Amino acid sequence: MTIWRPDPSTLHRPAYLSLAESYARAIGNGLVPAGTRLPPQRRLADDLGLSVQTVSRAYEELIRRGLVVGEVGRGSFVLPQGAEAPPPYLAERAGGLVDLSILKPVTERMHVETFRDGLHWVAENLTSPAALSFRPSSVLPQHRGVAADWLRRGGIDTAPECITLTDGATSAITTAVMSAVPPGGTLAAAGLTHHLLMPLCKYLGLQLEPLPIDHDGIVPEALDHLARKGSLRAVYMQPSAINPRALVTSLQRRVELVEIARRHDLLIVENDMLNVLIEDRPTPLAALAPERVLHINGFTKSNLPGLRVAWLVSPPRLAAVTANRHLVTNWMATPAMVELLSHWIGDGTVDRLILWQREALRERHRIAREELAGTVFYAHPQSLHVWLELPPGRDEDEFVAQARQRGVAVASGRAFRLDERQRRDAVRIALGSTTAEDLRHGLKLVAETLRSTAEPLLPLV
Structure with missing residues (x-):
């Protein structure tokens, strides 16, 4: 043939x-x-x-x-038509492998006990509407009020009716992107971005355009240049350490980007999943431009993974749009989890878990600095990961395979990259996915892989 x-x-x-x-x-x-x-x-x-x-x-x-x-x-x-690219993380934990591939907060037995206590409270206090109603309007209004009060503490002043309660960040991102960009439209994002954004835009029939980044996030001139072409409808941003390089964009840069968005009438989708976990984080984009920012604020990364609730804050003119998009994709957030989150906000559990997470991450970053000394990596004191740049000539996919042979799983930078023109091979290393002892061991294996000769792997026969 x-x-x-x-x-x-x-x-x-x-x-x-x-x-x-x-x-x-x-x-x-x-x-x-x-x-x-x-x-x-x-x-x-x-x-x-x-x-x-x-x-x-x-x-x-x-x-x-x-x-x-x-x-x-x-x-x-x-690949076959419709085939999916593999995720950057291990789909299942493999025995004997230190898994630093999936992004999680640091957790201990205390989190399980806290969750169990919370579920006991829900069992004893669950309202009839939360258990029996199909109507979001019957279940969620009071919880939107709790959300509005919490958001106000972080500088975002919004009406409860502008808040859509969702089952976590993925649901919120999907709803926000569908609300901001019509079918066939164009969305822009940093050249290194959320790994689910690429398949999401593919499924929705959207064009996804990469924007260059520097030490402070998206380059304003690049956004302005792309917007001048006329087809851009919105830009997706992760300005507070949840992005691959764990950058926290300065207030000055945020103001510049907002001014460009206003000039070209662009919407902004702001993924702020770490929110108040980041100490002294600059003013959120949603506070700088409430008329055009769809803001995502959640708790799976700052509290514990099982607390699958995220809030999507919309500009008033888009509140009905986002509510309808969420209805057709998810209907409504799980009432029991929403009840638990509101209770935990009221009794201070959320605040305590955030303070605990900051301290735990401080120790994890200390371990990372010790074990990765002499390498080039990006991090923030409250980021859940580090972004490790590989030496010239080291291919990230081969590096991931070689690291797994040694006994540690990390995520290839390819899964997060929109733009190959400024490629620098790298891997993402999660700091909270295992115990402190296993993290240290896994980082030692990563360092050993870096020091080893970069030889191609032989095929298995």
Whole structure:
């Protein structure tokens, strides 16, 4: 059978993107069927008269689009139509492996006992509407009032009717993006962003445009330039340490970005899941521009994973829109969890868990600084992770595979990257997903992998 090859005469600048588009069309038309192994990069580069780097970037773009999967030691293979790219974290905890791949707060036995006590309280105090009603308006109004009071403590003054209660960040992000960008529209985000944003936009039929970042977050001039093209509707931001590089964007930069959004009438989706966990965090975007920010504020990352509640704050003009989008995707937040959160806010449990988390993270970051001394990594004192940059020549996917062979799982930077033009291979290392002892052991294994010779893994036979 003849293997399809791109026609070099059809390629144009930038060559890597043109090559990726050629393959994408061929895959979509069935000329390159699922399971096909793409040519080795050096061979294809020689055949087309391109550099190996250009071909490598084209393959990376195909991987980012979910059309191709790279298998360490074997090559790149075309995925079946509708196939999903693997998540950056382990789907299941593997025995004997230190799992630093999934982002979680630090937890101990105390959290389980606190949760059990809270559920006992819910069992004894659950209202009839919370247990029996299908109508959000019958169950949630008083809890929106609790949410509004809490948000006011963090500088966000909003009416209760502008708050949508959701079952965690993913539900809130989905609702916010659907509310901010119509089908076929364009959303912008930092070149390193939430790993679920890419598949979400793909499912919703949205264009997702990357924006360059510097030491202070999204570069304002880049947002202004993209907005001038006229198709941009909204920008997704994670300004307070929940982003891959754990950056906290300064107040001055936030003001600049808000001014650009106003100038071009853009909406902003603000993921602020760590919220008050971040000490002295600058004013939230929702407080700077309440007329255009959809703000996401939650508790799974600052309290404990089982407390699956997040609040989506909308501008008044979009309150009905976000409520309707949430109805068609999730209907309403789980009443028992909402009841528990409101109770914990009232009796001070939320505050106590946040203070405990800050102290626990202080110790985890101390361990990270000790074990990763001499490496280049980004972190914040209250971030749940560090972003470790790899030395030049170290491929992040191969590094992840080599680290797992040594006994530690970390997340490849590829899952968070929208833009390959300023690529710097890196891995995300979660600090709260295991015990302090296992974290230290896992970081030692990461450091050993960094010091080892970067050899490609052999295929298993």
